[in-house]
Amino acid sequence: MKTFRMGGVHPAANKLSAGVAIRPADIPEVVAIPMAQNLGAPSKPVVAKGDKVKVGTVIAEPGGFLSSYIHSSVSGTVDKIDSVPDATGKKVPAVFIKVEGDEWEESIDRSATVERQLKITDPKELVDRIFKSGIVGMGGATFPTQVKLAPPPGMKCEVVIINAVECEPYLTSDHSLMLEHAEEILVGVTALMRAMQVERAIIGIEANKPDAIALMTEKASTFSGITIQPLKLKYPQGGEKQLIDACIGKQVPSGGLPIATGALVQNVGTAFAVYQAVQKNKPLFERIVTVTGKSLKQPSNFLARIGVPIANLIEAAGGLPEDTGKVISGGPMMGKAMPAVNSYMVKGCSGILIMPSAEAQRKEAQPCIRCAKCVDACPMGLSPLFISKYSQKHMWAEAEEERIYDCIECGSCSFTCPSHRPLLDWIRQGKGKVMGIMRQRAAEAKAKAEAEKAKAENK
Amino acid sequence: MVILISLLVLGVIGCLAAVILYFIAQKFKVDEDPRIDQVEEVLPGANCGGCGFPGCRGMAEACVKASSLDGLLCPVGGQDVMQKIAGILGMEAAASDPKIAVVRCNGTCDARPKTSTYDGPKSCAVAASAFAGETGCVFGCIGLGDCVEACQFDAIHINTETGLPEVDESKCVACGACAKACPKLVIELRKKGRLVKEQHRRLWVECVNKDKGGVARKACLNACIGCGKCQKVCKFDAITVENNLAYIDPEKCKACGMCFNECPTHAIHASFDVPKPRPKTETAEAPKAAAPAATAEAPKAEAPKVETVKAEAPKAEATKVETVKAEAPKAEAPKAETPAATAEAQTAEAQTAEKEVKVEPKTQE
Numbered sequence: 001m002k003t004f005r006m007g008g009v010h011p012a013a014n015k016l017s018a019g020v021a022i023r024p025a026d027i028p029e030v031v032a033i034p035m036a037q038n039l040g041a042p043s044k045p046v047v048a049k050g051d052k053v054k055v056g057t058v059i060a061e062p063g064g065f066l067s068s069y070i071h072s073s074v075s076g077t078v079d080k081i082d083s084v085p086d087a088t089g090k091k092v093p094a095v096f097i098k099v100e101g102d103e104w105e106e107s108i109d110r111s112a113t114v115e116r117q118l119k120i121t122d123p124k125e126l127v128d129r130i131f132k133s134g135i136v137g138m139g140g141a142t143f144p145t146q147v148k149l150a151p152p153p154g155m156k157c158e159v160v161i162i163n164a165v166e167c168e169p170y171l172t173s174d175h176s177l178m179l180e181h182a183e184e185i186l187v188g189v190t191a192l193m194r195a196m197q198v199e200r201a202i203i204g205i206e207a208n209k210p211d212a213i214a215l216m217t218e219k220a221s222t223f224s225g226i227t228i229q230p231l232k233l234k235y236p237q238g239g240e241k242q243l244i245d246a247c248i249g250k251q252v253p254s255g256g257l258p259i260a261t262g263a264l265v266q267n268v269g270t271a272f273a274v275y276q277a278v279q280k281n282k283p284l285f286e287r288i289v290t291v292t293g294k295s296l297k298q299p300s301n302f303l304a305r306i307g308v309p310i311a312n313l314i315e316a317a318g319g320l321p322e323d324t325g326k327v328i329s330g331g332p333m334m335g336k337a338m339p340a341v342n343s344y345m346v347k348g349c350s351g352i353l354i355m356p357s358a359e360a361q362r363k364e365a366q367p368c369i370r371c372a373k374c375v376d377a378c379p380m381g382l383s384p385l386f387i388s389k390y391s392q393k394h395m396w397a398e399a400e401e402e403r404i405y406d407c408i409e410c411g412s413c414s415f416t417c418p419s420h421r422p423l424l425d426w427i428r429q430g431k432g433k434v435m436g437i438m439r440q441r442a443a444e445a446k447a448k449a450e451a452e453k454a455k456a457e458n459k
Numbered sequence: 460m461v462i463l464i465s466l467l468v469l470g471v472i473g474c475l476a477a478v479i480l481y482f483i484a485q486k487f488k489v490d491e492d493p494r495i496d497q498v499e500e501v502l503p504g505a506n507c508g509g510c511g512f513p514g515c516r517g518m519a520e521a522c523v524k525a526s527s528l529d530g531l532l533c534p535v536g537g538q539d540v541m542q543k544i545a546g547i548l549g550m551e552a553a554a555s556d557p558k559i560a561v562v563r564c565n566g567t568c569d570a571r572p573k574t575s576t577y578d579g580p581k582s583c584a585v586a587a588s589a590f591a592g593e594t595g596c597v598f599g600c601i602g603l604g605d606c607v608e609a610c611q612f613d614a615i616h617i618n619t620e621t622g623l624p625e626v627d628e629s630k631c632v633a634c635g636a637c638a639k640a641c642p643k644l645v646i647e648l649r650k651k652g653r654l655v656k657e658q659h660r661r662l663w664v665e666c667v668n669k670d671k672g673g674v675a676r677k678a679c680l681n682a683c684i685g686c687g688k689c690q691k692v693c694k695f696d697a698i699t700v701e702n703n704l705a706y707i708d709p710e711k712c713k714a715c716g717m718c719f720n721e722c723p724t725h726a727i728h729a730s731f732d733v734p735k736p737r738p739k740t741e742t743a744e745a746p747k748a749a750a751p752a753a754t755a756e757a758p759k760a761e762a763p764k765v766e767t768v769k770a771e772a773p774k775a776e777a778t779k780v781e782t783v784k785a786e787a788p789k790a791e792a793p794k795a796e797t798p799a800a801t802a803e804a805q806t807a808e809a810q811t812a813e814k815e816v817k818v819e820p821k822t823q824e
Contacts (some may be wrong), residue, residue, distance in 0.1 A: 089575075089591025117823075339575035339590050362578045422580040429585050 001207060002249075003232035004242040007379035009412045011235055011333060013208055017292045017299035020178055024303045025316055029099055031074050031307030032084045033059065036092040037347045038136045039143045040066025045095050049272045051078040056105035056283050059095050068144045073305035075103040087329035087349070089339040097307070101297035108282045114183045115279040118191055125196040126278065127149060133277035134284045134347075138269030139163060139238065140330055142348035149195050151259045156260035157196045161247050162203040162271055164212070165231060165238040168331025170200035171351040173288040174268045176301040178205075178212040181272055182219045186242045188275030189226055196264055201226045201248045203268070206233050220459055235333060236410035240265045242379050254406050269350070284347060284354045289313065293354030295321040308345045310338075310352060325360025328353040366419035374413035374423055380406045384413035388423040393431020398439055405438065407431050494547055495519045501543045507611050509534040510632025522548065529553045535632040557651045558633035560615065560626050564600035564645045565665035565728065567621040570680040571596055587642035595678030598668045600624065600645045606637035628659065628730075644668070650709045658731040662688035662707055664689075665728040669702040676724065683726040689718035707804055729802075 036042035041064030053059060053072040060070035065142025072095075079096040086092045104110060120126050131146035151157055162185075166174040178185060189201050203220070205213050207230050217228045231237055231246050241252040243265055250261040258265060266274075269287065276282040285306050292299040304313060314320055314327075320341070327337040329343070331351055337360075374384040382403060390399035404427060413423040498519040503536040506514040510533050512521050522531055522544055532555050533540050545552035571594045578588055583605040591597045602622040614630035615637050617623065624637075624646075627757050645667055652661035664683055667674040672684030685703030697711035698718060705726070707718070716733035 085591065088589065089597070091591075091597060337590070339592070365580070422585075425580045425585045425589070426582075429582075429588060432588065 001230055001232040002246050003234050004217050004237060006381050007377050007412060009377050009415050011169050011415060014169045015172050016176055017290050017301055020301055022176050022288055022301045022303050025308055025313055027074055027099055028308055028312055029303060031069060031343045032094040032096050032308035034084060034086060034092045034094045034344055034346055037142060038068045039071060039141060040064060043067055043070045045081055047078045049078055049080055053078060053097060054103050054105050056108050066144055066147055068136050069132060069133055071283040071285045072097060073307050074099045076100040083432040085343050087336050087338050087343050088144040109280040116187055118194060120278055123195050123197055126191060129277055131275055135270060135273045135277060136347050137267055138273060139267035140348050140350055154370050155259045157198055157259060157264045160192050160196055160198055160201040161243060161263050161265045162201060162268055163238055163243055163265055164203050164205045164268035165243060167206060167235045167238040168333055170292050170353050171290045171331045173290045173301055175209050175212055177269060177272055178216055179280055182215050183269050184275045185268055186223045186226060187279060188271035190223060191274050191278045192266055192271060199225045202229050204229045204231050204243055204247050206231050206237060207226060208233055236379055239408050239410055254403060271347055289349055290351040291317040295323055296354050297355045304345050306345050306347060310343050311341045313352060323356045324354055325357030327356045328355060363420040365421045368421060369418055373416045377412040377416040379410060379412060380408055382407060384423045384427060388426040391426045396434050400434045404431050404434050432440055492523050496522050496546050497823055498522050501540055503535045505535050507535060507634040520522055534634050554573040558648045559628060559631050559651045560633060560637055560646050561649050561663050562624050562645060563647055563665055563667050564623060565681040566599040566679045567623060584642045596668055598643060598767050605640040605645060609640035652714055660731045662712055662714055662719060662727055662729050664705045664707055669704050671703050675773045681724060681726055684724055688721045692717045692721045
């Protein structure tokens with residue numbers, strides 16, 4: 001079985017909610033839809049207080065090139081535009097909507113039948129529909145999909161790779177999606193292939209989901225060009241660069257775009273959202289989210305509307321257990337600990353993990369013993385022990401030389417460290433700083449070149 | 460014999476090399492302004508970077524190159540050193556006020572309750588990028604001491620009781636390293652202020668919270684709520700309120716202390732003993748009679764807020780009233796302190812008394 005070649009760790013899977021049927025979460029009386037739901041610029045609200053909206057009505061437009069549309073997830077009246085805390089407690093603007101009934105936009109096809117024949121065949125129109133439907137990367141990075149579907153000039157896409165790895169422990173949202181909507185996903189993949197004008201797609205699934213592999217393989221036999229690639233269990237296989245390596249054996253060059261290998265990676269959740277957008281004209285306003293934890297009564301997979309309070313979801317899964325130590329938005333490896341359970345559902349939220357206090361507490365950091373376990377574990381071939389120290393000591397030039405900017409922040413180094421050193425915390429800090437310096441340098445070089453060019457022209 | 464020969468050979472080689480090196484050094488000598496060395500000699504040699512140049516040598520070069528000394532200042536050496544440099548270079552030293560770092564947050568452990576616990580690396584920069592903060596206030600001091608680490612002069616330390624950094628006035632040279640290190644931009648360099656009775660007089664708003672008054676107050680008892688009372692009372696137009704936050708312009712502030720006495724949340728910090736407002740003797744004797752008038756004068760926004768706080772934590776409020784009393788005129792202090800300590804119902808009375816004292820200067824003028 002295939003896997004990526006460098007590094008990786010094996011955290012306990014703990015897929016407590018595997019095989020639990022998806023159930024729709026209740027719609028609350030008021031939803032708050034945050035305006036920063038994608039990587040890049042936040043969206044600009046286009047509704048005002050008192051406006052009536054239906055399910056699927058556009059409530060925000062892209063605020064820049066790297067941005068996306070946001071649609072109402074409920075029907076009702078816009079109550080106010082105020083700020084709400086996001087998963088990390090930082091304030092982001094949000095549109096509050098008072099729920100009245102559940103009336104959908106007429107254009108949305110609400111039937112459950114699977115439409116296999118693509119309704120849009122023109123690649124440009126396909127990308128436009130995806131853009132208008134507000135689709136972002138559903139794996140958690142929330143990169144606006146329409147931007148990814150338009151590779152820079154000179155780069156050619158040869159294969160679409162679908163990320164159905166779900167290598168994060170605990171999370172089962174992609175798994176349950178595949179079990180319940182296999183055919184729809186495959187139609188979505190076909191749409192993505194058409195959008196990129198390629199004939200080949202690979203769906204990478206880790207071996208701990210044999211039922212999903214069997215079902216998807218069976219269904220995929222009726223679709224042309226789609227193959228299912230079972231992958232050996234290893235974290236972080238769901239990383240874009242790692243998945244490309246695992247599926248087609250090519251490595252993304254340092255500092256380069258993944259498309260340089262000819263592969264375009266999309267999450268399986270994104271493929272499903274593309275299906276809904278293209279075949280059912282349904283914008284992205286709900287998603288599957290895993291609410292799980294060892295002491296939680298009822299680990300579940302919910303189909304939750306965007307803007308639903310996270311607290312409601314936890315309540316529906318049996319309520320916050322008494323021994324709660326941390327509530328994490330996302331998985332245990334890359335997720336973020338929430339300072340308070342007062343945020344709202346967003347497009348990128350694939351899971352809510354409740355950690356008991358006994359497990360949640362970090363152990364005290366001990367001195368580095370130079371065992372190089374982190375070097376072995378790093379899937380990008382970096383030396384986490386050095387780059388974390390460099391960024392701690394503000395040695396940015398040295399950190400850049402050690403390619404700190406290549407770090408994918410998977411946390412394998414911190415996970416594997418026998419001294420419990422907070423390696424990633426420091427590396428993330430330094431990575432931001434170094435990339436800022438690099439951007440500034442590039443901008444300065446560009447300005448200088450332009451000035452010289454202008455000077456030459458004047459002569 | 461062998462030893463002698465080797466000594467001789469080595470000696471000859473040494474002498475030859477010295478002669479060659481001397482001539483090469485003469486030939487390739489870099490002509491440098493000798494004044495750079497002189498200026499560097501005068502500079503303190505702290506290499507703190509507070510002047511904006513890479514070390515004292517960089518500063519010396521900049522001074523020699525510059526046509527005037529305007530805008531060049533060694534914060535460590537201050538005016539004295541700049542005068543000496545001016546003497547060497549034959550220029551006028553620009554007049555400058557000595558500055559000092561001030562901490563613009565008074566979110567002590569008591570005033571700003573924790574809502575979550577952070578267990579990552581002990582670094583403000585890391586914590587600031589990871590989440591909004593351990594308390595309800597997103598803007599304030601994190602208290603993990605990046606400023607302490609940045610300071611080369613041992614002038615800033617975390618007070619373990621308040622959890623906030625404190626600047627040692629005698630050691631701070633205003634190099635600005637702490638201000639740069641702070642991810643929340645809580646530390647500011649301000650004028651040290653004029654010296655009166657061995658105290659430098661400066662006032663600043665000890666809060667950077669831009670939330671609306673109610674939100675800010677809920678997160679921290681000492682927060683600036685942006686009520687604008689200080690702005691109204693300031694005679695020198697030195698205070699601006701923007702984004703629910705007051706800011707005192709150090710250039711305009713005359714350190715009269717009016718705003719300090721006016722601030723309902725004590726968000727304004729004074730580095731000196733602010734003169735107490737003089738209360739009328741009659742009102743001090745009969746606070747009850749004057750109370751209704753005083754409440755009527757106080758802006759509505761403030762009145763309910765104070766009450767809510769009291770309802771939530773009557774005990775905390777009682778202590779608070781006591782501290783307020785300490786500032787109030789001595790003649791009245793014992794009277795107000797008794798009700799605050801005895802019963803809750805009477806705390807309300809103390810409250811009105813407190814408010815009344817505050818409004819006093821207004822009515823007088």
